Amino acid sequence: MLEITGRPPASEGLPLSLRYLRAFYQVCRCGSVSEASKTLRRAQSAVTRAISQLESELEAPLFERSVHGMLPTEFGDALLNRVERAFAYMDTAFREITASTGLGKHAPIYDLHMTERQLNVLVELRSQRHMGTVASVLAISQPAVSLALRNIEQLVGIRLFERTVRGMHPTPAGETLVRHLRLALNEIRIAADELAAIRGVEQGEIRVGALSLGSTDLLPTAVTRLLRKHPGLRVSTTEGPFETLAAALRGGEIDFIIGALRPPKYTEGLSREPLADDEMAIVARSGHPLSLRKRIGFHDLAGAQWVMPHRHTSTRALLESAAAARGAPAPDVALETTDLTIIREVLLESDMITAISPRQLSREISAGMLARLPIALPETLRQIGMLRRENDHPSPGANLLAEEMRAA
Structure with missing residues (x-):
């Protein structure tokens, strides 16, 4: 299933119980149930049941049991790696908040020692900015949302959200905490997979941030191949401006971004993997007066009306830069839109022209409905590729989709 969504659901249930994972982690650290029970201050039978329940949920043995203690199996080692990464994110949150505020205390949330509902209240508040909406999303009462937030803030010792006329806005400490919490919960979701x-x-589920140059051919081709081979996987995509998708990637809301690669100064903290080169073309309807000429220059386009993306988008900036380099006037943009359906229909029904990656209109060009005008734009050459978090350990499904992207 390729699901088009505005935002990946932040509050979807975790596949594993946090309480069971804490028991598992302590058994790994202590080497035995008896020692772990002392650290957790729980009965040995309760720790044993937690491990047994976790193994049942995962359908895998997590420990080799012997008279010398309990050693993680291959499955246990893989789970331990994810749990340790989750705790590392929360440790980083604690250090950053303490360093920036000089306040705070090591509250249970930094050990993920909270209910899933409480954690989801923080995550959803950051996304929804409104308590009533959060209550609706989580199917709880608004007073329950308010109480959960108040309890967490009291434990942390710092205000995490501020009430404003525009809703609930995270404080810098709240932003830091929720960002690392998302990354921690993401590790736990990946563990089961x-x-x-x-x-x-x-x-x-693989969550992809799709920019226009990645979503027209590379991503659909890769997803089709992936799901044909692995029908148990699911893919969801989120479309939006680069800045929005980059923030979502850094915060663990999506697994990677596919599209035109931005300059390094815009991708700090992200790894870049080029996949293909792309050069823009000027496109018009088949039979357009300019399409009948063997050769044209930018000055021949002076009287044309354009349909283009909004100002300050990379496509618009590249076109305007190419025109300026040739001493030609800036394009007369009569219609500003990034909607590919609108662009296609306007081109087919008028003499308007556009500058666009030919990948995005490849079927119409191949069918002879649209035509590339005889003018080259070598300075608009761009790289299409993937962006991921640096030092990331993607899910198996995300790795498989990345392999298909490379092949496509």
Whole structure:
């Protein structure tokens, strides 16, 4: 399934119980149930049941049990790696908040020692900015949302959200905490998929941020190939401006971005992987007076009306720069839009022209409905590629989709 969404659901249920994972983590650290029970201050039988329940949920043995203690299996090692990464994100949140505010205390949330509902209240408040909406999303009362936030803020010792006329806005500390919390919960979601992959089962959701140059041919082709081979996987895409998608990627809301690569100064903290080169073309309807000429220059376009993306988008900036370099006037943009359907219909029904990647209108050009005008734009050459978080450990499904992207 390729699901088009405005935003990946932040509040979807975790596949694993946080309480069970804390028991698992302590058994790994202590080497035995008895020592872990002392650290957790829980009965040995309760710790044993937690491990047994976790193994049942994951359909995998997590420990080798012997008279010398409990050692993680291959499955246990994989799960431990994800749990340690989750705790590392929360440790980073604590250090950053303490360093920036000089306040705060090591509250239970930094050990993920909270209910899933409480954690989801923070995550959804950051996204929705309104308590009533959060209550609706999580199917709880608004007073319950308010109480959960108040309890967490009291434990942390710092205000995490401010009430404004425009809704609830995270403080800098709240922004830091929720960003690392998302990344931590993402590791736990991936853990179940990773253990399933060890068993030979590919499952889970891959969340892709799709920019226009990636979503027209590369992504659909890669997703089609992926789901044909691994029907148990699911893919969701989020479309939006680069800045919005980059923030979502850094915050763990999506797994990677596919599209035109921005300059390095805009991708700090992200790794770049070029996949293909792309050069813009000027496109008009088939039979357009300019399409009948063997050769044209920018000055021949002076009387034309254009349909183009809004100002300050990369496509618009490249076109305007190419015109200026040739001493030609700036394009007369009569219609500003990034909607490919509108662009296509306007071109087919008028003498307007556009500058666009030919990938985005490849079917119409191949069918002879639209035509590339005989003018080259070598200075508009761009790289299409993937952006990921630096030092990221993607899910098995995300790695498989990345492989298909490279092949496509």
